Amino acid sequence: MQSADVTPKVWEHILAARAGQACLCCGDWAPGERAAMALYGSMMAAPGTPQVVAQIGQSLDGRVATVTGDAADVSGPDGLAHLHRMRALVDAVIVGVKTALHDNPRLTVRLVSGQNPARVVIDPSGRLPNDARLFAEDGTRRIVIQEVDKPRPAGVEVIQLPRSDWISPPAIVSALRKVGLHHLMVEGGAITIARFIEADLLARLHVAVAPLLIGAGPQGLTTRPVARLAQARRPETQVYGLGTDVLFDCVMGARVAAEVWPHARQPAVRLG
Ligand SMILES: NC(=O)c1ccc[n+]([C@@H]2O[C@H](COP(=O)([O-])OP(=O)(O)OC[C@H]3O[C@@H](n4cnc5c(N)ncnc54)[C@H](OP(=O)(O)O)[C@@H]3O)[C@@H](O)[C@H]2O)c1
Known part of the structure; x- marks a missing residue:
């Protein structure tokens, strides 16, 4: 390490x-x-080069929040600073609607210097209220990907995409490229990241493990199960000590x- x-x-x-x-x-x-x-x-890419990375912070027992939805301090201070640095190095950050509803995140880079990325929420059924913090006007682009025809606050860009079980992650990446956002970070939660892993769209996956035990609560990544360990994904991985947290930097292979x-x-x- x-x-x-x-x-x-x-x-x-x-x-x-x-x-x-x-x-x-x-x-x-x-x-x-x-x-x-x-x-x-x-995890950087040249301007205009399409690249998708993901980051998740979890406990030693693989949880990303408590049963009551407290997720604010799963990562230690150095893990949080790492997350903000990752934000500063991408064009846009993507979250699923459950994260937006539970955490009401700002998705800014307030812990480090750098520019805020565009904020993207995947909300197929229009469940996120229009007063959510990530829609707040602060000079940063705000985008919602939805299937429904729900009006959004002025200045929020709406991308309407069809869904079957899911909205296709390649269609999401392609739609974001069309609006000038090439370098993307999927920040959670686990459901949303798993869709991008299963679509083989990730170049890197960062898993930051903090030394705490939560006991129960939402689990980290839950991808399609395998019957035998020989079938498990085993990405090439570099391990970094960040101070309070340990980071697994996994090469997922896409671009x-x-x-x-x-x-x-x-x-x-x-x-x-
Ligand atoms: N520790 C961390 O790093 C971290 C980071 C983020 C979140 N969290 C925690 O994780 C929990 C939420 O995560 P989660 O995994 O339950 O949910 P999530 O990934 O935040 O949101 C999942 C939902 O987003 C929508 N969605 C995402 N991708 C989609 C796609 N390709 N097509 C269609 N819909 C899509 C769906 O909404 P519908 O249900 O409306 O269909 C889906 O159910 C919260 O407790 C939060 O605090 C922790």
């Missing part, structure tokens, strides 16, 4: 690299700083940006 040391100088350098104004390969950096650049560099960001080519560790 490598410790990722995200000093303010390293973070500013990563933001500059994202803007095409710096390179993450060269320079005189300490090993922990290099690890931080490898971590964030590997990895290694051609664009050479530091992403470092050999990955296979676990299990």
Whole structure:
């Protein structure tokens, strides 16, 4: 496991690299700083390059909230800062309607410097009230993906897509590309992330594990079950110490940006 040391100088350098104004390969950096650049560099993509990543924060016993829906502090402070850094490196953050209803999240980057991503909620039946915080006007794009014809607040972009069991995740990615959003992070909850995993759309999956036991409550990822362990997905994984949390950075294989960001080519560790 490598410790990722995200000093303010390293973070500013990563933001500059994202803007095409710096390179993450060269320079005189300490090993922990290099690890931080490898971590964030590997999930970046060049402007206009389609890429989808996902992040979930969970407890040691694989829960993402309590039975009463308290999810605010599942991740420790360093896990939360990591989540905000991930937000700052993508064009848009996607959540499912249950997360929007339970947590009423703002989806901003208030814990780190950087730009807020566009906020996207998948709400096929129009269950999210129009006064939800993620619809609040703050200069950031707000988008709802829905099947129904429900009016939304002024300035909120509505993308109407059909559903069968689900709205097709490739159709969601394609619709967001058409409105200029290429680099996407699916932030939860587990149901929403699972749809993107099953559609083989993820380049990276970040699972941040915090050292606490919750006992019961919504479970982390629940993808289609396999009968035998030999059939289980075993993504190549790098493990990073973030301070309060441990991060599993899993290569899921869809459109990895290694051609664009050479530091992403470092050999990955296979676990299990
Ligand atoms: N620890 C963390 O990192 C973290 C992050 C996020 C959320 N959470 C917690 O997770 C819980 C909520 O997560 P969840 O997994 O139950 O639900 P969720 O993923 O937030 O929302 C799922 C719902 O979103 C809609 N949806 C998502 N993808 C869709 C698709 N492709 N097509 C059609 N509809 C789609 C569906 O809405 P309908 O039901 O209307 O059909 C679906 O039931 C909350 O307790 C929240 O606090 C934890």
